[in-house]
Amino acid sequence: MWGGRFAAGPSDVMRAINASIPFDKALWRQDIAGSLAHVAMLGRQQIISAADAEIITAGLNQIGAEYAEHGVAEDWALEDIHMHVEARLAELIGPVAGRLHTARSRNDQVATDFRLWVRDACDAADAALHALQTALVARAEEHVASIMPGFTHLQIAQPVTLGHHLLAYFEMFARDRDRFASARARLNQCPLGSAALAGTGFPIDRDATAAALGFDGPTANSLDAVSDRDFAIDYLSAAAQTALHLSRLAEEFIIWASQPYGFVRLPDSFSTGSSIMPQKRNPDAAELVRGHAGRIVGCQTALMITMKGLPLAYSKDMQDDKPPVFEAEGLLMLSLAAMTGMVADTGFDTTAMRKATERGFATATDLADWLVRQADIPFREAHHITGAVVRLAEDKGVALDALALADLQAIDARITDAVYGALSVDASVASRTSYGGTAPDQVRLQIERARTYLSERTTAAGETL
Numbered sequence: 001m002w003g004g005r006f007a008a009g010p011s012d013v014m015r016a017i018n019a020s021i022p023f024d025k026a027l028w029r030q031d032i033a034g035s036l037a038h039v040a041m042l043g044r045q046q047i048i049s050a051a052d053a054e055i056i057t058a059g060l061n062q063i064g065a066e067y068a069e070h071g072v073a074e075d076w077a078l079e080d081i082h083m084h085v086e087a088r089l090a091e092l093i094g095p096v097a098g099r100l101h102t103a104r105s106r107n108d109q110v111a112t113d114f115r116l117w118v119r120d121a122c123d124a125a126d127a128a129l130h131a132l133q134t135a136l137v138a139r140a141e142e143h144v145a146s147i148m149p150g151f152t153h154l155q156i157a158q159p160v161t162l163g164h165h166l167l168a169y170f171e172m173f174a175r176d177r178d179r180f181a182s183a184r185a186r187l188n189q190c191p192l193g194s195a196a197l198a199g200t201g202f203p204i205d206r207d208a209t210a211a212a213l214g215f216d217g218p219t220a221n222s223l224d225a226v227s228d229r230d231f232a233i234d235y236l237s238a239a240a241q242t243a244l245h246l247s248r249l250a251e252e253f254i255i256w257a258s259q260p261y262g263f264v265r266l267p268d269s270f271s272t273g274s275s276i277m278p279q280k281r282n283p284d285a286a287e288l289v290r291g292h293a294g295r296i297v298g299c300q301t302a303l304m305i306t307m308k309g310l311p312l313a314y315s316k317d318m319q320d321d322k323p324p325v326f327e328a329e330g331l332l333m334l335s336l337a338a339m340t341g342m343v344a345d346t347g348f349d350t351t352a353m354r355k356a357t358e359r360g361f362a363t364a365t366d367l368a369d370w371l372v373r374q375a376d377i378p379f380r381e382a383h384h385i386t387g388a389v390v391r392l393a394e395d396k397g398v399a400l401d402a403l404a405l406a407d408l409q410a411i412d413a414r415i416t417d418a419v420y421g422a423l424s425v426d427a428s429v430a431s432r433t434s435y436g437g438t439a440p441d442q443v444r445l446q447i448e449r450a451r452t453y454l455s456e457r458t459t460a461a462g463e464t465l
Contacts, residue, residue, distance in 0.1 A: 020080045020319050025072040026326060030116035031081050032064045034109060034192060037212035039100055047202050048099045056100050059093040060085070081113075082106050103204050105196035107226040107314045112192040114322065116213065118235050121329045122184040125242065128336040129173050129180075130454065135343040136173075137450045140166040144447070145440040147425050148263070148353035149360055156360025159425040162348060164438040167446050172245040174453065179238035187231030190215035194222035197313035227313040229303065232325050236300035239332045240293075246335050247293035250286040253342060257283045262352045267345040270338065285338045292331040299324035354425065358399050361390050363428045367400060370422040375414040385412045399423075 036057060043053025063085055078084050089097040143162035150160035190210035193200065199222045206218035219225035256263035270285040302324045306317055364386050371382035388411045393400050396407075401423035408415045421427055433439045436446070 015076055018079060018316075019076040020322070021072070021074045021076060021078065021084060023323050023326060024081045024110075025074065025084070026322075027081050027110075027113045027117055028067050028072055028085070029064070030113040030120075031085055031109070032060050032067075033116065033213060034112045035060050035085065035100060037209045038104060038192060040212065041205050041209045042099075042102060044208065045203055045205055047102055047204070052096050052099050055093050055096055056089065059089045059097065062092060063088050080106070080110075082109055103195065103200045103202035104192065105194075105226070107196050108191045108194040108222075111194070111226050111228070112190060112213070114229075115187050115189075115191065115215075115231055118187060118231055118325065119184055119214075121235060121325075122180045122187075122238075124329075125180050125239065125332060125336070126177050128333060128340070129177050129242070130457070132336055132340045132343065133170050133173050133450070134454055135340050136166050136170045137447060137454065139343060139348075140164075140170070140443065140450075141447050143348060143350065144443045145429075146348070146350040146353065147357055147429055148350070149357040149362055150438070156357065156362050158365055159357050159362045159428045160432075160438040161429055161440060161443055162350065162353065163440075163443045163447070166343075167443065167450065169245065169249050170450055172248075173242070176238060176242040176245060177457070179241060180235075183231065183234035183238050186234060188214075188216045189219045189225075190217065191219050191225035191228075193218060194225040197223055197226050223313045227310070227315075227318070229307055229318060229321050232321055233300065233303055233307070236296075236303060236325060236328055239328045240297045240300045243293035243296040243332060243335060246339050247290045249339060249343075250289040253286045253346065254283045254290070257281070257286075261356070263349055263356075265347040265349065266342060267347075269345065270342050286342060289335045289338055292335045296328045296331055299328040357425050361393060361400055363400055363423050363425060364390050366422045366428045366431065367419065369431075370419055371412075371414070374416075374418065375412075377414065 039048070039053050039056045039060070042048045043050050048056075066088075072081065072084060075084065075087075078087050086097060086100065089100065140163035143166070146162040147159050148162045148165060149156040150158045150165070190206065190213055192209045192213070193204050193206040210216070210218045219228075253264060253266065255261055257266050266281065266283050266286070270283075272282045272284040303321055306320050310317060367389060368379065368382040368386040371377045371385060372379050375382075377385070389400065389403065389408060392407060392411065393403055396403070401420055405415070405417050408419065422431070430439055433442060436442065
């Protein structure tokens with residue numbers, strides 16, 4: 001490929017460190033698609049003959065069929081997927097294969113291939129997030145009025161419904177979908193035709209190749225086009241944020257599945273046993289989702305550090321751009337599939353959830369609010385009175401609504417028997433009617449909103465799911 005400049009070939013070590021085919025063979029579909037668009041343009045612009053363009057096109061299609069059936073056979077002497085395709089093309093059609101590389105460089109070629117691959121990865125993540133959101137909405141609808149403790153600091157705070165809790169993750173994943181869509185929109189400019197770094201003197205039609213590959217248009221600066229990897233970092237940023245959300249949900253399932261909580265029973269299909277303790281049901285799938293988040297964040301960091309000091313334009317360091325993206329994509333898609341399965345099939349013990357809510361003095365804030373509304377007491381004073389009531393209930397070992405009215409009035413005479421209407425967990429949940437609150441009517445409203453979103457939301461590729 002480039003041996004004309006050198007008197008001797010590369011050493012074995014140089015060959016090993018220089019070869020990227022073990023990982024960039026994943027780009028073979030994108031590489032062939034880019035080459036087909038390029039050769040079609042070369043023929044239309046009469047940069048190469050129509051006959052040569054037809055021969056090259058047939059050869060590329062044959063290579064695509066071979067790779068689809070048998071995969072890419074690695075030859076490290078050929079370095080990367082681009083040279084593998086070109087070498088196989090030469091075997092099939094002879095010297096005319098050399099005309100394919102007219103008016104392009106491996107620099108703009110790989111930048112195009114990689115953008116195409118990341119664009120597909122954004123679309124795949126969006127579709128997987130849609131499936132997870134669908135599972136969350138279905139389970140939320142089952143549990144519109146199922147009461148569970150809401151936590152702050154992992155301490156029981158106020159009653160909420162399970163449906164409301166699950167829909168919180170729906171909102172997180174909606175933002176993640178927006179991030180992938182935004183990343184996709186920014187990357188959708190075509191580098192092909194930028195050549196090595198300065199463009200080309202051939203009369204190419206960059207708009208045509210951009211359109212053929214589904215890009216919005218060509219990149220505006222050839223230096224930036226071949227050296228930019230913002231699109232890969234954008235993908236990793238969206239993947240990392242999604243992984244953080246998946247990890248939070250996984251952590252809750254792990255906690256809820258433990259015997260002290262007993263809120264959920266994870267399905268057998270997402271649990272494992274112990275080699276020594278036959279009673280164990282380990283939430284390994286959820287734990288691995290939680291662990292994958294750290295690796296995905298690490299992939300983002302790795303690429304950012306690789307790019308942080310590179311001058312324009314292309315440097316060989318950028319060969320290391322693909323492994324972290326490929327790794328993150330694999331981990332993310334596996335985590336999304338696992339979490340979707342767990343959400344869909346987990347059994348929720350709503351009786352245990354309700355009992356935990358009732359044990360935790362979760363309606364204390366409701367008592368304070370009642371004192372403010374009904375007795376016209378300033379909230380800070382009401383907070384102090386409520387604290388004394390909670391202390392009394394704790395000493396007696398009973399729930400707030402089990403305290404006798406005389407006990408309550410001994411703390412503050414302004415309390416009447418009407419307070420009991422505010423102290424049950426059902427009354428507490430029903431009272432939270434502000435928009436976005438946990439009252440069942442509000443949860444039903446948000447489920448309808450979510451279903452509309454799911455029916456109307458299109459993927460970044462413009463397809464309605």
